[in-house]
Amino acid sequence: MTTPTAVPPAASAAPFAEPPARFRDLLASEWIKTRSLRSTLWTITLTTLFVIGSAAVAALADYNNLAGTGPSTRQPHDFLPFDAYPPAGYMTLMLVAGSVGALSVVSEYSSGLIRTTTVAVPARASVVLAKAVVTAALWTAVGTAVSTGSFLVSQAILNGRHAGVPITHPGVFRALVASALLAPVCALIGLGLGVLIRHSAATMITSIFTLLMLPPLFSRSERWSADVNHAMVVSAWRRLVQNWGPSPDSHIFTATVPGSWIVYALWPLITIAIAVVVVRHRDV
Numbered sequence: 001m002t003t004p005t006a007v008p009p010a011a012s013a014a015p016f017a018e019p020p021a022r023f024r025d026l027l028a029s030e031w032i033k034t035r036s037l038r039s040t041l042w043t044i045t046l047t048t049l050f051v052i053g054s055a056a057v058a059a060l061a062d063y064n065n066l067a068g069t070g071p072s073t074r075q076p077h078d079f080l081p082f083d084a085y086p087p088a089g090y091m092t093l094m095l096v097a098g099s100v101g102a103l104s105v106v107s108e109y110s111s112g113l114i115r116t117t118t119v120a121v122p123a124r125a126s127v128v129l130a131k132a133v134v135t136a137a138l139w140t141a142v143g144t145a146v147s148t149g150s151f152l153v154s155q156a157i158l159n160g161r162h163a164g165v166p167i168t169h170p171g172v173f174r175a176l177v178a179s180a181l182l183a184p185v186c187a188l189i190g191l192g193l194g195v196l197i198r199h200s201a202a203t204m205i206t207s208i209f210t211l212l213m214l215p216p217l218f219s220r221s222e223r224w225s226a227d228v229n230h231a232m233v234v235s236a237w238r239r240l241v242q243n244w245g246p247s248p249d250s251h252i253f254t255a256t257v258p259g260s261w262i263v264y265a266l267w268p269l270i271t272i273a274i275a276v277v278v279v280r281h282r283d284v
Contacts, residue, residue: 023126023129023130026121026126026127026130027130027133027134029130030130030131030133030134031134033104034104034134034135034138040100043096043100044100044142047092047093047096047142047146048142048145048146048149050089050092051089051090051092051093051146051150052089052146052149052150052153053089054086054088054089054092054150055083055084055085055086055089055149055150055151055153055154056153056154056157057086058082058083058086058089058154059080059083059084059153059154059155059157059158060157061083062080062083062158062161062163063157063158063160063161063163066158066161066163067161078163078165079165079169079170079171079172079175079243080154080158080163081171081175081241081242081243082241082242083154083158084150084151084154084155084172084175085147085150085151085175085179085241087238089150090179090182090237091212091234093143093146093182093183093186094182094183094186094211094212094233094234095208095211095212097139097142097143097182097183097184097186097187097190098186098187098189098190098193098207098208098211099190099204099207099208100139100187100190101135101139101186101187101188101189101190101191101194102190102191102193102194102200102203102204102207103190103194103200104131104135104191104194105131105191105194105195105198106194106197106198106199106200106203107200109198109199110200124279124280125276125279125280127279128195128272128275128276128279129272129276131191132188132191132268132272135184135187135188135191136184136187136188136268138187139183139184139186139187139188140180140181140183140184142183143179143180143181143182143183143184144180146179146180146183147176147177147179147180148176148180150179151167151172151175151176170243171243172243174240174241174257175240175241175242175243178236178237178240178241178260178264179237179241181264182233182237184268185233185264185267185268186211186233188267188268188271188272189207189210189211189233189267189268189271190203190207191271191272191275192268192271192272192274192275193206193207193210193271195275195278195279196274196275196278211232211233211234212234214232215229215232215234215235218232220253220254221253222253223253226253227253229255230253230255230259230260230263231263232263233263233264233267235255235260235263236255236259236260236261236263236264237260237264239254239255239256239257239260240257240260240261240264
């Protein structure tokens with residue numbers, strides 16, 4: 001006679017239990033969400049064309065200005081950073097990257113999809129981190145393409161006046177890297193603000209104000225005001241792109257290159273870290 005053996009409930013249910021989501025599964029899910037939106041592709045394409053086009057327009061302006069300038073009055077091999085990386089184009093890139101980064105989160109809150117996501121993956125911090133990784137990877141690729149394209153197009157135009165420089169010219173590589181990283185930095189800031197605010201209009205206004213409207217409110221003629229100005233992303237980008245030293249005007253405080261790289265690193269890290277902490281202790 002065989003004595004029946006009781007099977008523990010946990011053991012009997014284990015083969016049928018849903019395995020916990022791995023982080024790479026979250027990355028795959030977030031990437032599917034991102035690439036499935038046609039608006040994202042069109043937004044990135046149009047922004048890329050606009051930014052590179054703005055570099056072409058800036059280079060053409062200097063091309064015409066250099067028409068009557070002889071070799072005796074100019075240095076033909078000086079790097080003209082704001083021809084390759086014009087502020088108008090790159091401020092537009094900041095605006096778009098920050099907005100799309102914010103929408104990657106806000107759209108889920110507005111549609112209710114975030115409830116499905118958190119039911120499937122209760123670890124909300126992991127969801128935010130997965131969104132951050134996908135956003136950073138996407139916008140790093142976009143920023144690299146835009147930055148490289150802007151440089152190549154602008155220098156091809158300036159070469160007509162023997163004013164173009166190679167990528168190995170002093171100051172070029174730093175400007176190229178800073179301009180490429182500007183997109184993911186702003187996209188991650190937008191994403192973090194989206195997690196914290198959760199409302200489309202408020203998030204967009206806060207993102208635009210923080211990235212573009214706040215820095216000009218602080219002048220560089222007072223130490224405390226200059227320090228605040230230098231702590232802004234757009235000010236850090238300007239300093240990293242320019243290839244000249246501090247202002248000769250003793251009343252103007254200029255940011256340092258190492259300090260500007262620190263600003264680049266701290267803004268997205270702090271924003272995402274706060275978002276991770278908040279999302280763990282807040283209801284959907």
